[in-house]
Amino acid sequence: MQNNKNLNSKWSIGFFIQSAIYSVTVILFLIGAVAFIGTSKLSHDLDFLRSEITAVQSSMSLAIDSLKGLTTQVDKLSEAENAYVKLEILQTKLLDNQQSSVDINSALKQFADIADQNNKGLAVINTATNKIEKNLLLISGPYQGLIDAAQKIDRQSMLLIINSFQMINNNRQALKKAEGNIKTIFRQLSLITKLMHKVTITEAMRKDLVTVKKKLRPFRSMLRKYNKTYNPGIKLINANQMIKQGAYIVELSNKIASNANILAKDGIIVALKFTSQSKQQIDQQKTTSAKGNVILAESINLVKNANNSNQKLTNLLTVNLKELGHSLSIIPKVSENISNSILGMQAKVSGDHSGKLDAVKGRAQQAEQNAKTIPILILVICLIALGLSAAIIIVLRRWIIKPLARFVKGVQRVTNNDLTICISEQGAIGELKSLIQDVNLLVNGLNANVHDMKDAGEDLALSASKVNSASIKTQVALSHQDQITSEIVTEIDELTGMFKTVAENTSVAVQNADSAEQAVQLSMQSIDDSVSKISQLSDTMRLAEESMQLLKKDSDDIGSILTVIHGVAEQTNLLALNAAIEAARAGDHGRGFAVVADEVRLLAQNTSNATVEIQTLIDKLQANADKGSTTMAIGMSSVEDNVAATQQVYDALDSTAKIVDNISKVNKQIEAATHSRISSVEDISTKLREISSYTQQTSITADQNVEASHDLDITSNNLKQLVERFKI
Numbered sequence: 001m002q003n004n005k006n007l008n009s010k011w012s013i014g015f016f017i018q019s020a021i022y023s024v025t026v027i028l029f030l031i032g033a034v035a036f037i038g039t040s041k042l043s044h045d046l047d048f049l050r051s052e053i054t055a056v057q058s059s060m061s062l063a064i065d066s067l068k069g070l071t072t073q074v075d076k077l078s079e080a081e082n083a084y085v086k087l088e089i090l091q092t093k094l095l096d097n098q099q100s101s102v103d104i105n106s107a108l109k110q111f112a113d114i115a116d117q118n119n120k121g122l123a124v125i126n127t128a129t130n131k132i133e134k135n136l137l138l139i140s141g142p143y144q145g146l147i148d149a150a151q152k153i154d155r156q157s158m159l160l161i162i163n164s165f166q167m168i169n170n171n172r173q174a175l176k177k178a179e180g181n182i183k184t185i186f187r188q189l190s191l192i193t194k195l196m197h198k199v200t201i202t203e204a205m206r207k208d209l210v211t212v213k214k215k216l217r218p219f220r221s222m223l224r225k226y227n228k229t230y231n232p233g234i235k236l237i238n239a240n241q242m243i244k245q246g247a248y249i250v251e252l253s254n255k256i257a258s259n260a261n262i263l264a265k266d267g268i269i270v271a272l273k274f275t276s277q278s279k280q281q282i283d284q285q286k287t288t289s290a291k292g293n294v295i296l297a298e299s300i301n302l303v304k305n306a307n308n309s310n311q312k313l314t315n316l317l318t319v320n321l322k323e324l325g326h327s328l329s330i331i332p333k334v335s336e337n338i339s340n341s342i343l344g345m346q347a348k349v350s351g352d353h354s355g356k357l358d359a360v361k362g363r364a365q366q367a368e369q370n371a372k373t374i375p376i377l378i379l380v381i382c383l384i385a386l387g388l389s390a391a392i393i394i395v396l397r398r399w400i401i402k403p404l405a406r407f408v409k410g411v412q413r414v415t416n417n418d419l420t421i422c423i424s425e426q427g428a429i430g431e432l433k434s435l436i437q438d439v440n441l442l443v444n445g446l447n448a449n450v451h452d453m454k455d456a457g458e459d460l461a462l463s464a465s466k467v468n469s470a471s472i473k474t475q476v477a478l479s480h481q482d483q484i485t486s487e488i489v490t491e492i493d494e495l496t497g498m499f500k501t502v503a504e505n506t507s508v509a510v511q512n513a514d515s516a517e518q519a520v521q522l523s524m525q526s527i528d529d530s531v532s533k534i535s536q537l538s539d540t541m542r543l544a545e546e547s548m549q550l551l552k553k554d555s556d557d558i559g560s561i562l563t564v565i566h567g568v569a570e571q572t573n574l575l576a577l578n579a580a581i582e583a584a585r586a587g588d589h590g591r592g593f594a595v596v597a598d599e600v601r602l603l604a605q606n607t608s609n610a611t612v613e614i615q616t617l618i619d620k621l622q623a624n625a626d627k628g629s630t631t632m633a634i635g636m637s638s639v640e641d642n643v644a645a646t647q648q649v650y651d652a653l654d655s656t657a658k659i660v661d662n663i664s665k666v667n668k669q670i671e672a673a674t675h676s677r678i679s680s681v682e683d684i685s686t687k688l689r690e691i692s693s694y695t696q697q698t699s700i701t702a703d704q705n706v707e708a709s710h711d712l713d714i715t716s717n718n719l720k721q722l723v724e725r726f727k728i
Contacts, residue, residue, distance in 0.1 A: 023392070027385040031378055142198040144466065149188040149195070150253075150260035153212070156181045156188070157253040160219075161246035161584045165577050167226060168239045175227050182220050185253075189213055205259040212252045219245050240598065243584075250584045264467075407436055414443055453719065461716035468709035475702040482699065485692040492685040496678060507671055514664060521657065563611075570608065586691050603680070607673060614666050617659055 160181045166174035189209060196206075222245065226238045403426065410423030422440040 023388055024385065027381060027388065031381050031385070037374075142195050144264070146192060146195050146199055146201075147257075147260045147264055147470075149191045150257040153185050153188045154250075154253040154257040156184045157212075157246075157250045158585055160185075161243070161250055162581055164223070164239075164242045164246050165581055167223065167242075169577070175223055178223050179220065182216055185212070185216060199263065201263065202259060205256060205263075208252050208256050208259070212249060212256070215245065215249055215252070219249065243598065247584045403433075403436070407439075410436075411439065414439070414446075420447075457716050457719040460719065461713060464709055464712040464716055467712065468706060472706060475699060475706060479699060482692060482695045485688055485695055489685055489688045489692065492688060496682060496685065500678060586694070603673065603676070607670070611670075614663065617662060617666075620659065 160178055163174045163178035163181065167178070189212065192209060219242070222238065222242050226235065226242060229235050229238060406426070407423055410421075413421065422443055423436050
């Protein structure tokens with residue numbers, strides 16, 4: 001692998017282009033140097049010939065015509081110098097072409113930097129995708145198990161307090177059901193303990209779980225103890241303790257369920273946040289890829305321009321070589337003409353200049369030899385240059401242009417979201433091969449990320465569906481709870497009306513008791529008068545008998561009223577039990593209402609006991625009234641026993657007066673207690689309306705949860721559509 005990297009770094013695109021430019025430049029330089037040296041030597045020889053000819057010009061008047069022809073031929077040789085100037089211009093253009101190669105290398109380096117940025121962006125997308133997958137797994141697995149266990153604990157604790165009330169109402173199966181619910185709660189607590197290794201919960205929730213576990217065993221013992229107790233007083237105390245303990249367990253269970261829902265909601269928020277970050281990274285990746293495509297297109301244009309420049313330079317080089325060859329082909333003819341001119345001049349020159357003419361002849365021969373050698377040497381160098389140029393063009397076309405064209409097509413496929421086919425590396429070398437390999441790694445990474453995002457979108461849609469279903473169930477349960485609360489408020493209002501009716505009836509009973517007391521006082525006064533007025537005994541006895549009948553009737557009316565009060569007390573007791581159950585379901589918001597319901601139940605029990613005692617007194621009163629009637633009947637038949645009977649009647653009336661006084665006091669107490677119960681029931685109604693308000697607020701929150709789950713479903717669909725843009 002290291003050898004391949006060294007080979008790629010050695011045989012790079014810049015190396016080939018620079019080598020081609022440097023080779024052509026060296027060849028042109030050699031051609032120009034050979035031409036310059038040859039023309040310099042020819043020019044030097046011609047200068048020597050001019051000097052020698054000038055020296056003997058005075059004596060060679062006959063050779064003037066020949067020298068004019070020689071000058072014309074020398075002027076033709078200047079065309080070779082013009083060809084050398086053109087070669088220098090061609091050398092300047094080759095240097096410009098070298099600068100284009102440097103620009104191409106710079107553009108390719110920029111493209112490599114953009115590829116590095118793409119790799120970093122893909123690494124960030126991969127990390128965000130892994131976090132999304134982890135959060136979605138938590139939401140669909142441990143979080144869902146935690147929510148289900150917490151909600152089951154909440155439901156079972158509510159059933160547990162209902163079982164407690166059933167035990168108070170002497171339901172034999174309640175204890176068995178309560179122990180089953182306690183076992184279920186223990187199992188759910190164990191399940192949550194196992195899930196704590198996968199899900200991080202708050203310290204408050206951990207403490208609540210430990211507290212519930214600690215409170216369940218004493219509560220179970222309390223239920224068993226209550227079931228074995230037969231003393232009503234102790235049972236009442238144990239029942240109050242059970243209700244308070246059960247309400248506390250329900251409150252803790254409600255807190256645990258709320259904390260579990262909050263944890264799940266936080267997980268969903270984190271998943272949405274990482275999804276948004278992934279989308280931003282993908283947008284940035286698209287922008288970077290677009291920039292890379294622009295730079296790549298510019299690089300391709302530069303390469304095309306460089307190829308065009310090389311082609312133009314090759315054409316110019318061919319034309320200049322042809323011109324230079326034509327100019328050099330004239331040199332032998334010029335040299336031959338010069339030789340002929342010199343031979344003609346030698347024949348005409350005097351003896352004094354013969355030595356100089358011999359020297360001129362030698363230099364002319366040397367110039368002729370140089371004129372033959374230099375064109376051949378330049379022609380060989382030009383052929384080598386042509387062969388080298390053809391080889392460079394073939395190499396550039398095979399190792400640069402064709403692989404670069406395949407690379408452009410592959411990048412266009414990636415730009416069109418086609419990730420199924422990688423770019424071919426055939427024929428690529430150097431930076432281009434490394435670039436193709438990096439782009440293939442980028443395509444494979446994008447393909448894997450799109451697959452992962454597709455799976456994550458499906459999991460996210462499934463989680464959104466589950467959250468939506470749970471929110472709808474919660475909404476239905478809250479609606480049902482609100483309906484039940486409204487029904488309880490209606491029943492409480494009816495109970496308030498009944499209490500007011502009882503209060504009014506009790507007031508009437510108090511008035512009747514006062515009337516009975518006044519009648520008894522009158523009867524006692526009549527008995528006092530009967531001692532002195534025996535003549536009026538018969539009338540007085542009749543009045544007393546009528547008064548006794550009235551008293552019996554009034555006592556019967558009081559008994560009927562007490563029957564109504566006793567029935568109201570029992571209904572109040574049942575309503576208080578139902579209110580305590582609903583308060584336990586309400587959690588923290590129903591704790592105060594549970595205390596009020598307990599007090600109402602105690603007052604109802606006291607009222608029921610008082611009505612039993614009053615009924616006993618009324619029964620005694622009716623028995624005494626019957627005895628008085630019997631006594632007065634005996635008095636009517638026997639006047640002699642009138643005094644004794646009258647005394648008995650007096651004693652009976654005295655007892656009746658005391659009983660009536662007690663009845664009046666009891667009725668007043670019932671009236672006061674009834675008014676107090678009315679206030680308590682009105683407070684219960686107020687608390688229930690508050691519970692109804694809280695229930696409505698919770699229902700609104702549930703609606704918001706449904707909307708949030710719907711938004712989550714929309715987000716998952718958008719993610720799915722984004723993934724479907726790619727061809728994988």
